Amino acid sequence: MHDQVIDPTEPTASCPACGRAHAADELRVPLPSAASVGTLGEARTAIDGLDAALATLLERRAEIAAVVQRLKPVGGHAGRDPGRERQIVEAMAARAPSLGADRLARIMTAVIEAGLDAAADAAEAPR
Template sequence: MVGALTRRETPDSVVAAREAIDRVDAALAVLLERRAELAGTIQRLKPVGGFAGRDADRERSLVAEMARRAPVLGEARLGPIMNAVIEAGLHLAEERRSASRERGAETPGTEASPE
């Protein structure tokens, strides 16, 4: 999977190009899920989590660093992409927090653990 990210391919047909994209997409899916897991950990550790706890300066810095690594895309294109990635992670963290609270409410004599 790492090869999909590091190996430069020069496909010579639409089929070959789509297969190369599929390999990159497979790696991207794994990375996005891992990022969401790590972001969920941060949400549990922050004093103010969720959408209210967003750090605009950190997000701008993250986009600028990504643009340095992917200059063809640049900040203008990467900004909306990363906003969507960040928001997806926040939604997932909120869903997990709600599910955890519901599980705690369903079990008499127990309380949901704070996240």
């Protein structure tokens, strides 16, 4: 899958995830529709592909969130910003209406807290 940026202008020969050529710092994900999956196996294959993309995005999000913690005057759990978290959830709710803001808030609270925990662990780890 795509990881570090080498040269964003240089297309990969063939992406192992989608089979097409595109810049190495892009994630292109097939988006199977619910209507396109008819069997349990097809549905699980579709979920596995989406989860692989989600994991890639979550890993990259945690890396960026760790940078934010170093840039803020007060980082980590002590620097939680509920207003910013609400803004994130509201923006996501516009893209995920069937989940809605309340369920997305549960998801994003877990994502944000996991990111803060990972950043704290990385900051404590010997270099």
